[in-house]
Amino acid sequence: MSFVRLLLAIIIGVALGGFVNMGVILNSGFFVAPPTGADLSTPEGIQAAHALLEPKHYMFPSLAHAVGTFIGSFAAVKITKEHQLAAALVVGSLFFVGGIQAARMVPAPTWFVAMDLVLAYFPCALLGYWLARSKAL
Structure with a gap:
Protein backbone atom coordinates (compact mmCIF):
# COMPACT_ATOMS: atom_id res chain seq x y z
CA MET A 1 0.00 0.00 0.00
CA SER A 2 2.89 2.39 0.69
CA PHE A 3 4.13 1.99 -2.92
CA VAL A 4 0.70 2.96 -4.27
CA ARG A 5 0.63 6.00 -1.99
CA LEU A 6 4.16 6.93 -3.10
CA LEU A 7 3.24 6.58 -6.76
CA LEU A 8 0.09 8.67 -6.32
CA ALA A 9 2.09 11.30 -4.42
CA ILE A 10 4.58 11.55 -7.28
CA ILE A 11 1.83 11.75 -9.93
CA ILE A 12 -0.08 14.42 -7.98
CA GLY A 13 3.17 16.32 -7.28
CA VAL A 14 4.16 16.36 -10.95
CA ALA A 15 0.64 17.39 -12.04
CA LEU A 16 0.39 20.15 -9.44
CA GLY A 17 3.92 21.36 -10.13
CA GLY A 18 3.24 21.37 -13.87
CA PHE A 19 0.07 23.38 -13.33
CA VAL A 20 1.99 25.95 -11.24
CA ASN A 21 4.80 26.03 -13.82
CA MET A 22 2.38 26.79 -16.66
CA GLY A 23 0.55 29.37 -14.55
CA VAL A 24 3.76 31.30 -13.97
CA ILE A 25 4.74 31.05 -17.65
CA LEU A 26 1.31 32.14 -18.91
CA ASN A 27 1.26 35.14 -16.57
CA SER A 28 4.88 36.20 -17.11
CA GLY A 29 3.91 38.62 -19.90
CA PHE A 30 2.08 40.77 -17.36
CA PHE A 31 5.36 41.41 -15.55
CA VAL A 32 7.93 41.37 -18.34
CA ALA A 33 6.55 42.35 -21.73
CA PRO A 34 7.85 40.37 -24.68
CA PRO A 35 9.79 42.26 -27.36
CA THR A 36 7.59 44.15 -29.82
CA GLY A 37 6.24 41.80 -32.46
CA ALA A 38 7.56 38.66 -30.78
CA ASP A 39 5.33 35.61 -30.32
CA LEU A 40 6.71 33.69 -27.37
CA SER A 41 3.88 31.17 -27.24
CA THR A 42 5.55 28.60 -29.51
CA PRO A 43 9.08 27.22 -29.84
CA GLU A 44 9.18 28.59 -33.39
CA GLY A 45 8.17 32.07 -32.20
CA ILE A 46 10.82 31.98 -29.48
CA GLN A 47 13.42 30.93 -32.03
CA ALA A 48 12.41 33.78 -34.35
CA ALA A 49 12.60 36.28 -31.46
CA HIS A 50 15.75 34.79 -29.93
CA ALA A 51 17.96 37.74 -30.92
CA LEU A 52 15.52 40.20 -29.32
CA LEU A 53 15.36 38.51 -25.93
CA GLU A 54 17.16 40.08 -22.98
CA PRO A 55 18.14 38.45 -19.67
CA LYS A 56 14.94 39.79 -18.07
CA HIS A 57 12.91 37.61 -20.46
CA TYR A 58 14.48 34.48 -18.97
CA MET A 59 13.65 35.37 -15.37
CA PHE A 60 10.10 34.02 -15.35
CA PRO A 61 10.79 30.73 -17.14
CA SER A 62 13.46 29.98 -14.55
CA LEU A 63 11.13 31.05 -11.75
CA ALA A 64 8.40 28.82 -13.21
CA HIS A 65 10.71 25.82 -13.26
CA ALA A 66 11.89 26.43 -9.70
CA VAL A 67 8.47 27.12 -8.19
CA GLY A 68 6.82 24.26 -10.09
CA THR A 69 9.46 21.82 -8.89
CA PHE A 70 9.23 23.14 -5.32
CA ILE A 71 5.43 22.93 -5.16
CA GLY A 72 5.38 19.48 -6.78
CA SER A 73 7.99 18.10 -4.40
CA PHE A 74 6.38 19.73 -1.39
CA ALA A 75 2.99 18.20 -2.29
CA ALA A 76 4.48 14.75 -2.93
CA VAL A 77 6.25 14.77 0.44
CA LYS A 78 3.09 15.89 2.24
CA ILE A 79 1.03 13.11 0.60
CA THR A 80 3.39 10.21 1.26
CA LYS A 81 4.26 8.98 4.73
CA GLU A 82 7.28 6.89 3.81
CA HIS A 83 10.10 7.49 1.36
CA GLN A 84 9.57 11.24 1.45
CA LEU A 85 13.04 12.08 0.15
CA ALA A 86 12.57 9.63 -2.72
CA ALA A 87 9.24 11.26 -3.61
CA ALA A 88 10.82 14.72 -3.71
CA LEU A 89 13.80 13.53 -5.75
CA VAL A 90 11.64 11.65 -8.27
CA VAL A 91 9.50 14.75 -8.80
CA GLY A 92 12.66 16.86 -9.13
CA SER A 93 14.14 14.33 -11.57
CA TRP A 111 24.21 30.72 -19.27
CA LEU A 131 10.02 22.22 4.38
CA ALA A 132 7.33 19.50 4.03
CA ARG A 133 8.96 16.48 5.66
CA SER A 134 7.70 14.81 8.76
CA LYS A 135 9.61 16.20 11.70
CA ALA A 136 9.66 12.86 13.50
CA LEU A 137 12.48 11.35 11.43
Whole structure:
Protein backbone atom coordinates (compact mmCIF):
# COMPACT_ATOMS: atom_id res chain seq x y z
CA MET A 1 0.00 0.00 0.00
CA SER A 2 2.89 2.39 0.69
CA PHE A 3 4.13 1.99 -2.92
CA VAL A 4 0.70 2.96 -4.27
CA ARG A 5 0.63 6.00 -1.99
CA LEU A 6 4.16 6.93 -3.10
CA LEU A 7 3.24 6.58 -6.76
CA LEU A 8 0.09 8.67 -6.32
CA ALA A 9 2.09 11.30 -4.42
CA ILE A 10 4.58 11.55 -7.28
CA ILE A 11 1.83 11.75 -9.93
CA ILE A 12 -0.08 14.42 -7.98
CA GLY A 13 3.17 16.32 -7.28
CA VAL A 14 4.16 16.36 -10.95
CA ALA A 15 0.64 17.39 -12.04
CA LEU A 16 0.39 20.15 -9.44
CA GLY A 17 3.92 21.36 -10.13
CA GLY A 18 3.24 21.37 -13.87
CA PHE A 19 0.07 23.38 -13.33
CA VAL A 20 1.99 25.95 -11.24
CA ASN A 21 4.80 26.03 -13.82
CA MET A 22 2.38 26.79 -16.66
CA GLY A 23 0.55 29.37 -14.55
CA VAL A 24 3.76 31.30 -13.97
CA ILE A 25 4.74 31.05 -17.65
CA LEU A 26 1.31 32.14 -18.91
CA ASN A 27 1.26 35.14 -16.57
CA SER A 28 4.88 36.20 -17.11
CA GLY A 29 3.91 38.62 -19.90
CA PHE A 30 2.08 40.77 -17.36
CA PHE A 31 5.36 41.41 -15.55
CA VAL A 32 7.93 41.37 -18.34
CA ALA A 33 6.55 42.35 -21.73
CA PRO A 34 7.85 40.37 -24.68
CA PRO A 35 9.79 42.26 -27.36
CA THR A 36 7.59 44.15 -29.82
CA GLY A 37 6.24 41.80 -32.46
CA ALA A 38 7.56 38.66 -30.78
CA ASP A 39 5.33 35.61 -30.32
CA LEU A 40 6.71 33.69 -27.37
CA SER A 41 3.88 31.17 -27.24
CA THR A 42 5.55 28.60 -29.51
CA PRO A 43 9.08 27.22 -29.84
CA GLU A 44 9.18 28.59 -33.39
CA GLY A 45 8.17 32.07 -32.20
CA ILE A 46 10.82 31.98 -29.48
CA GLN A 47 13.42 30.93 -32.03
CA ALA A 48 12.41 33.78 -34.35
CA ALA A 49 12.60 36.28 -31.46
CA HIS A 50 15.75 34.79 -29.93
CA ALA A 51 17.96 37.74 -30.92
CA LEU A 52 15.52 40.20 -29.32
CA LEU A 53 15.36 38.51 -25.93
CA GLU A 54 17.16 40.08 -22.98
CA PRO A 55 18.14 38.45 -19.67
CA LYS A 56 14.94 39.79 -18.07
CA HIS A 57 12.91 37.61 -20.46
CA TYR A 58 14.48 34.48 -18.97
CA MET A 59 13.65 35.37 -15.37
CA PHE A 60 10.10 34.02 -15.35
CA PRO A 61 10.79 30.73 -17.14
CA SER A 62 13.46 29.98 -14.55
CA LEU A 63 11.13 31.05 -11.75
CA ALA A 64 8.40 28.82 -13.21
CA HIS A 65 10.71 25.82 -13.26
CA ALA A 66 11.89 26.43 -9.70
CA VAL A 67 8.47 27.12 -8.19
CA GLY A 68 6.82 24.26 -10.09
CA THR A 69 9.46 21.82 -8.89
CA PHE A 70 9.23 23.14 -5.32
CA ILE A 71 5.43 22.93 -5.16
CA GLY A 72 5.38 19.48 -6.78
CA SER A 73 7.99 18.10 -4.40
CA PHE A 74 6.38 19.73 -1.39
CA ALA A 75 2.99 18.20 -2.29
CA ALA A 76 4.48 14.75 -2.93
CA VAL A 77 6.25 14.77 0.44
CA LYS A 78 3.09 15.89 2.24
CA ILE A 79 1.03 13.11 0.60
CA THR A 80 3.39 10.21 1.26
CA LYS A 81 4.26 8.98 4.73
CA GLU A 82 7.28 6.89 3.81
CA HIS A 83 10.10 7.49 1.36
CA GLN A 84 9.57 11.24 1.45
CA LEU A 85 13.04 12.08 0.15
CA ALA A 86 12.57 9.63 -2.72
CA ALA A 87 9.24 11.26 -3.61
CA ALA A 88 10.82 14.72 -3.71
CA LEU A 89 13.80 13.53 -5.75
CA VAL A 90 11.64 11.65 -8.27
CA VAL A 91 9.50 14.75 -8.80
CA GLY A 92 12.66 16.86 -9.13
CA SER A 93 14.14 14.33 -11.57
CA LEU A 94 11.05 14.36 -13.75
CA PHE A 95 11.07 18.15 -13.88
CA PHE A 96 14.82 18.05 -14.60
CA VAL A 97 14.25 15.73 -17.58
CA GLY A 98 11.53 18.12 -18.76
CA GLY A 99 13.99 21.00 -18.42
CA ILE A 100 16.54 19.17 -20.54
CA GLN A 101 13.90 18.50 -23.21
CA ALA A 102 12.80 22.15 -23.14
CA ALA A 103 16.43 23.27 -23.50
CA ARG A 104 16.76 21.07 -26.57
CA MET A 105 13.55 22.39 -28.19
CA VAL A 106 13.62 26.08 -27.30
CA PRO A 107 16.71 28.16 -28.02
CA ALA A 108 18.21 29.84 -24.98
CA PRO A 109 21.63 31.19 -24.04
CA THR A 110 24.02 28.71 -22.50
CA TRP A 111 24.21 30.72 -19.27
CA PHE A 112 20.44 30.41 -18.82
CA VAL A 113 20.31 26.68 -19.56
CA ALA A 114 23.18 26.01 -17.15
CA MET A 115 21.70 28.19 -14.40
CA ASP A 116 18.24 26.70 -14.88
CA LEU A 117 19.40 23.08 -14.82
CA VAL A 118 21.68 23.60 -11.82
CA LEU A 119 19.48 25.82 -9.63
CA ALA A 120 15.84 25.22 -10.52
CA TYR A 121 15.33 21.50 -10.13
CA PHE A 122 17.19 19.50 -7.49
CA PRO A 123 17.77 22.39 -5.06
CA CYS A 124 14.06 23.26 -5.19
CA ALA A 125 13.05 19.61 -4.85
CA LEU A 126 15.26 19.33 -1.77
CA LEU A 127 13.86 22.58 -0.36
CA GLY A 128 10.33 21.24 -0.87
CA TYR A 129 11.33 18.05 0.94
CA TRP A 130 12.99 19.92 3.78
CA LEU A 131 10.02 22.22 4.38
CA ALA A 132 7.33 19.50 4.03
CA ARG A 133 8.96 16.48 5.66
CA SER A 134 7.70 14.81 8.76
CA LYS A 135 9.61 16.20 11.70
CA ALA A 136 9.66 12.86 13.50
CA LEU A 137 12.48 11.35 11.43
